[in-house]
Amino acid sequence: MKLSCPLPKLDFDTINLGHGSGGTLTSQLLDAGVFKLLENDLLNKKHDGAIFNLSGKVALSTDTYVVSPIFFEGGNIGDLSINGTVNDLAMCGASAKYLTLGFVLEEGLKMTEFWEVLLSIKAACDVAGVNIVTGDTKVVERGKGDKIFINTTGIGIMHPKANIDAENIKTGDKVILSGPLARHGITIMSHRQGLQFESTISSDTRPLNKIVLSLLDEFGEKIHFLRDPTRGGLATVLNEIATDARFGIDIIQKNVSVEEEVIGACEMLGLDPLYVANEGLFVTVVDPTVADAVLSRLKEWEYGKMASIVGEITTDHPRQVIMKSLIGGRRVVNMLPGEQLPRIC
């Protein structure tokens, strides 16, 4: 593996159980790499907890990342774990500020792999404008974990104009999707299957905080709802929205963007892109008076060229999502019943 920054000089080249002991080896591991790489005033204290001032309305979100494989086109478990939590906070209408980082490492993990994950964590923090302020490292025996699991928990400051609540959704509201579906899930799945597609599909992992906060700046309370269709895909998120809002949703399939190569891959793998996980995508339900303006702003964003109004909130068929298909028929879109792609994030 080619490292984008040299590995610090260490006496070991794989993780062993001692690195989770809380003793000398843990200190060596953290002092040699983690603290230096991620340094900031709060983390530098090296306490069990970080202490800071906060005031006002905040959001708190947690996620544990168990994606397999840990490296994939477009990212790895490191940047995924930062972007994912930054995005969960953005979906609350909050600007991520402080993150915690908890590792469960499997004995035998190569230090080069761990270092590459750390470099991605650092890069993703820089892009999103967040700091890791405290953390924890545990090591489990070979065969009791799978290379690396990462928990990130984030605190974000609520945007003063944010009022993101399913209760705000009303009939006639427009449902907007920020980009094309299914890239992250297809990337992971094709890796696992060892498939080669003609053109490379890469994960869409990225932070969504800046675009979401700029929409809140401009449109405020007219942004009624936000959610990122990760596990379970777009179909699951739309069903959750319909259930929580107690309204129906009408979706027009031709407006749902899916790239050609992703469609091809889905067909080859027997997957419906509506259920495939995404990482750098969001759904927003907005007041109809601002729908076109929101769409314009999304299209100005570098990842929003394929944004579109995919549907509308309706009082017909409450709690149901109905899609008008490409050939004109109408079908109910249910939640993902079981597991389509385990360990996608």
Place this chain on the structure above:
Amino acid sequence: MKLSCPLPKLDFDTINLGHGSGGTLTSQLLDAGVFKLLENDLLNKKHDGAIFNLSGKVALSTDTYVVSPIFFEGGNIGDLSINGTVNDLAMCGASAKYLTLGFVLEEGLKMTEFWEVLLSIKAACDVAGVNIVTGDTKVVERGKGDKIFINTTGIGIMHPKANIDAENIKTGDKVILSGPLARHGITIMSHRQGLQFESTISSDTRPLNKIVLSLLDEFGEKIHFLRDPTRGGLATVLNEIATDARFGIDIIQKNVSVEEEVIGACEMLGLDPLYVANEGLFVTVVDPTVADAVLSRLKEWEYGKMASIVGEITTDHPRQVIMKSLIGGRRVVNMLPGEQLPRIC
């Protein structure tokens, strides 16, 4: 296993990969058990993040718990994961308020076991006076995890009189230990070795927030430092304090409480109690003018009967911990070099 509260009626009796999908099975699992058991206004929102008001100085701490076995005398991974994070915050001088809960479940985990862990989480939250406000559930394939790993991340409100910082430690300060050593580590270790001791030793897992906050109420800034000797044990924590404070520490072995049965178990297992993990214990470094009063308060606490002044801060041998042994000799006490007991918490 005898459950202290009946398991909800479910269509499944073990965890499968679908429970981590984010789809219908995840909802079934959460709605049937987790949300109802842990309910509070913030968690009831079922969003990806919890939103609340905070103001002033706060502490943030994270820990992932991978203890094996997950059930042991005196507790299980559930209450351990709540108490551990509540205690990390207490060591910062903060009163834990909101916790996040992240599960990594192994496919095949029995629902009865998961439920028992959840019941302990609930009970521990009630004792400590904290709420779980948001969470995450992931499932990994059989053989890629080990029953259950739990991340908890907590936010606590700083006690207005707290000023816990190694920089405040000065020569002549007294080092106080809140109780007897090594119970948690010996409990776990004897379980793993299948050993039976004559009398039952149980884990000392418990929340320390109330006793610590009451000490801060009374003694304020005279409490210079706090830390709980978990992984790496008392020896490691004393070395960390000596290093951070740039002072030496003199310890008197006869003042360090270890119960008879724990001494016996340590001898049988070949372990030094100074390095064995504790869970419900803390070390505090206090101004000498309040040392006796702090000790009196600790002895009034139900778990503080064996509290004692174990040592003193000195300008001699900076960054070194030196113990006067029972037979009168003096020896350097180093940090735990490798791993004594893997997966102790």
